Amino acid sequence: MQYFFNTWGSLEKKLLRARHILLCADFDGTITPIKPRPKEAKLGEGIRLLLRKISKRRPFIVGIISGRALKDIEEKVGVKGLIFAGNHGLEIAYKKKNFIYPAAKRYVPLISQIARSLKKRLAPFSGAILEEKNLSLSLHYRLVKREKLPRLKEIFFRIIRPYLAAQKIKLTYGKKVWEVRPPIEWDKGRAVLWLTQRLGPGRAFTIYIGDDATDEDAFRAVNKIGGISIRVGRKRGSSARYYLRNTKDAQRFFRRIGSLKK
Ligand SMILES: [Mg+2]
Incomplete structure (x- = not known):
């Protein structure tokens, strides 16, 4: 695992060449600190503004992929125009279209x-x-x-x-x-691949950032398609290629992304 900001220079060039960038993030422990009670988690205004700013810029498409219920995660984030995936991707909403994995x-x-x-x-x-x-x-x-x-x-x-x-x-x-x-072959990784494919075969560059066990599926999935996997918190045995130190560091990541200049 490499510290993300140590390789920022080469990644930056890659990002600037991409036609679409699907930027997916988990919620709890990734863009907001974990709270003792899940209800208490609250997205900071700084990161909310960054998500809004990035999502409005080409070539970015921002997705939040959480284990929470879809409605819950939409309310917690409160930014329009993002992709939201709840229940580890079993339910997905984007541009007023709702998808529930049929077998679920x-x-x-x-x-x-x-x-x-x-x-x-x-x-x-x-x-x-x-x-x-x-x-x-x-x-x-x-x-x-x-x-x-x-x-x-x-x-x-x-x-x-x-x-x-x-x-x-x-x-x-x-x-x-x-x-x-549900005992279904569907997880955050498959959801991220599905979203990537929907943007057109081979057209999107995918970044996934998460902090927990269920994010490992997504790390492996984006590695397979040549994307960037980032774990919040360094951990031995994780499939993520890069790490950020904590949710504050993750916010710094979004700030960098937000100020990328073409
Ligand atoms: Mg998490």
Whole structure:
């Protein structure tokens, strides 16, 4: 992994030659710091203005790809004209067109059934936050007392194990969060490839910036098509080619991008 700003010079030239640049970013932990409760995350005005500015400039198309529900991520970002992908790309909105990955819809009742079972058992765990996102759910345990964690884990896995065994769901891990998702071959990486292809074969240069386990799919995907993968936070074993130190550094990245001169 190389520090992004050490190679900025050569990347800058590449960017200036591109016809379209699809600039995709994750939300939590990438363009905004992770907050104890997901509801508390708030996009800074500085980065919001930068996203707006960049999205209005050719050759940029800006996408926000999050594990949050689509509606939630649209509201949190609050900038028109961007591509928004929620639920790790299972639902995508761009220019008033909404796309839901067709096979995902039929998992909605199952996900809500699992959410109900979990809710009944979560009462003794203050700080456990269940985020229902329609096509998936997240159980955040950042605020759960350490001594209660093993018990929470036990209960969580007891509830989801039968569904996992029957391959009715899949489970992914993020930063202090477990996510129950449809067992579909679709993730942030596939969503980013799909978006890139929609801009025309071989025409778009793609950049992806993220910070967590589910972003690894997107890092691998953009590496494969010769794009730029950037992780916020250096980490051994990550597929990202570059890293930025933290969300502040990520903001500096967007500032640089915003001031690229043709
Ligand atoms: Mg993140």
